[in-house]
Each structure stands twice: as structure tokens, then as C-alpha cells.
Amino acid sequence: MEEKITIIGGGIGGLYTAFNLVENGVEVSRITIVAKEWPPYTRHRLAEMLSQGLSQDDAMPGAVNSLQEAGIEVVRGEAVELRTEEKLVGVRTEKGNLRIGYGLLVMATGGRPFVPPIRGIEKKGVIGFHGLRDVEFLATLPPERKIAVIGAGLVGLTAAMALVERGHTVTVVEAKKRVLPNILARRPSELLEEHLEKEGIHVLTGSIVKEVLGNGKVNGIELADGRELEIDAVVLAAGVRPNSSLLRDDGKPIWIDRAGRTAIPDVYALGDCAMSWDFITGRAVYRPLGFVAGHYARLIAADIAGRTAQDSGIIPAVYERIGKAEVYSIGLTPWEAERFGFRSNIEISEGQGWTEAILTDEKDRILGWQRVQIGHFHSIGSAEAYIRIKEDWG
Secondary structure (H helix, E strand, O other): OOOOEEEEOOOHHHHHHHHHHHHOOOOHHHEEEEEOOOOOOOHHHHHHHHHHOOOOOOOOOOHHHHHHHHOOEEEEOEEEEEEOOOOEEEEEEOOEEEEEEOOEEEEOOOEEEOOOOOEOOOOEOEEEOOOHHHHHHHHOOOOOOEEEEEOOOHHHHHHHHHHHHOOOEEEEEEOOOOOOOOOOOHHHHHHHHHHHHHOOEEEEEOOOEEEEEOOOEOOEEEEOOOOEEEOOEEEEOOOEEEOOOOOOOOOOOEOOOOOOEOOOOOEEEOHHHEOEEEOOOOOEEOOOOHHHHHHHHHHHHHHHOOOOOOOOOEOOEEEEEEOOEEEEEEEOOHHHHHHOOOOOEEEEEEEOOEEEEEEEOOOOOEEEEEEEEEOOOOOHHHHHHHHHHHHHHO
């Protein structure tokens, strides 16, 4: 009898692992998905759900219909216990607790929103931007509220733009000195910030929220420099941390090998709960991106199906539309290049409504490529950058 495959997590990593398993000829009767939320939705589209009123069905990943038509087994509940020696998963459901056995296990538990240590952060009116309940809360706010978004990463900026499109006054507070600080070089970041300001988003970089003010309910924030802003709601978008507690208790991401296997026999991991392997450096790195989860979903499914493919590592790709601005990034970002010890050069090209950056090392090998474009851009440059990275580092 072939081994039962249990997948913990109904996000991109879990769904596309199941989809790829079926595509690789694995019998659907062998696969069980344990999902806290079902039917699933794409977190990447939360901003569209807020600004455009998209339904959960509109934001459903394309693989879901195929899996449902195939008759995939879904256990709706939260995995709260893992006994690897007994090969059992403890699940809390609305009808009580149960235990599910497995032969092979795939950990796709995702990430948890980081909650910064700010006084008063427990007050009513402080919300994240990580799930449907967050969107539902923000959608019920009366018009023309004053909202602070803490964090100028992709999640924070897309949330801020969606809130502006709903008619709110939005201030983005970022501790680092520019927007998308872990992604963009200085000049593309400046162009994006200029665009955000023109769209009505007030951006405070190099600023830290010291306290959320109010008597049980938000009515303002105090910054570290002593300034106070009148605020009706606060959105936390300060990044994610790996949801890895079923396998480790130190809050760090789960280590995997090149096929997505963990150090525990018959257990795989992928997505925001796990490490990944970088193509340029050959090193393990934590990148909580849907692109990374999709990459390992294919590798893990192939390995389970006995069609192991050699993983040469990931060339990360980021694309995001923020209002009328399009943000692209291929390969290492300046922040990552510095962390990896490269002495990178940054060549800037720009024109009307766009800025492009190419990162190279001291041997003129390309490390990364980025572009911010106001208005639509057919990105031939991203493909060229990808090909050049493959040639320079392959």
C-alpha cells in the first residue's frame, strides 16, 4: 500500500504541492490537506479584495477547482501537534480534536505577522493585513478615516494604496530610511515614494511608532521623536515570521535540503515557514515569497513521485502593482547583496516615469535588476536580467 501524504497548510505552498502531486501521477486518494481556512484564497490579492470589493471566490487560487474536482480530501482545522516518531498530526477542528496519520508529511504552515513591541498595540482599532478578517474589519470603517500603516514593505504599501482608494487618509510609518527598504535601491525607492505622495499617501521614513494612543480604542500614535498624530486605526504590516512551531520552538525557519526535505525523515517543508536555496550564492536564505513556495511545491511533488529534479537554487522574482506604479525585482536586492558580503555596484538608468537599477559585483557579474515604472511596462528587461544571471552564475 502506498504511503499517505498529509499536507499541513492550505496556502500557496500546500495547494500547489497537492496540485503538482496529482500532475505527477500521485493518486488523489493518498493526499490529505489540513487547512485552517477553506476554501482558500490568495493573500497576495487582499489589497484588491479591500479596494475593489473582490469576493473570496475571486481571490481563490487557480489550483483549487482542479483539486476539488479531483476529490481531494480536506480536513478543516488547525494542526496543533506533531508526533514525528508516531507519524501523527493532532488537529483542532470545530467538532473536536482528532489525529491524522501520515507516511509522508509536507509542512506548508506559512508565516505569522510580526507584531512590533509598541506600547498600546493591543488597543481596539489595531489590525494586521494578513487575512480575511483584517480585510473585513477595514472594509467596515466609516469613510474618510485617518489610518496609520506601520511598515513600508510590499504588504504595507499595497494596503495603504487600497485604503486611499477607499477614501481614507493614510500615513505610512517606516523605521528604515526608504520605502521597500529590503527590495529597492535608493533611486527606484525615491521614485516610488514620490508616486505614493502624489497618490495621497503621506510617507514617514526613518520614523518609529513609540506608542498607540487612546483609552482602549485608537485615537492616535506617538512617534519616537515626540510627534503625535491623530489616527483612527492602525494597520500592522511589519513583515512575517516563520510559523514553524510544530517542528521547532525557537521561532526560526525550518531547514530543508535541495529537494525540500527536512532533517526529520519523511517530512518536507516549504514556503514562509522554511528556508530556501539561493542560485547566485548557493546559500540557504529565508525569503517569504509566494514565488519561492511555488518553486518548492514543484520540487517536493517531483521528489515524492520519484522524479527527483536537481535544484540549482532560486533566482527570486518580485512583481507588484502599487496604484499606477509597477515594481520589479530579479535576483539579489541591494540589501541582500550587502548581507551576503558582495561589494556591489549599482548602475542607474532613468527616464520619464521610470527608474531602473542593475547590481553587479566587482567582476561585473550581474547580481540583480530592478525597475519602478509609473504606468504599464512590458518587462523585457526582467527576462534579460534572468538570462544574464543564469549565464553569469550558472
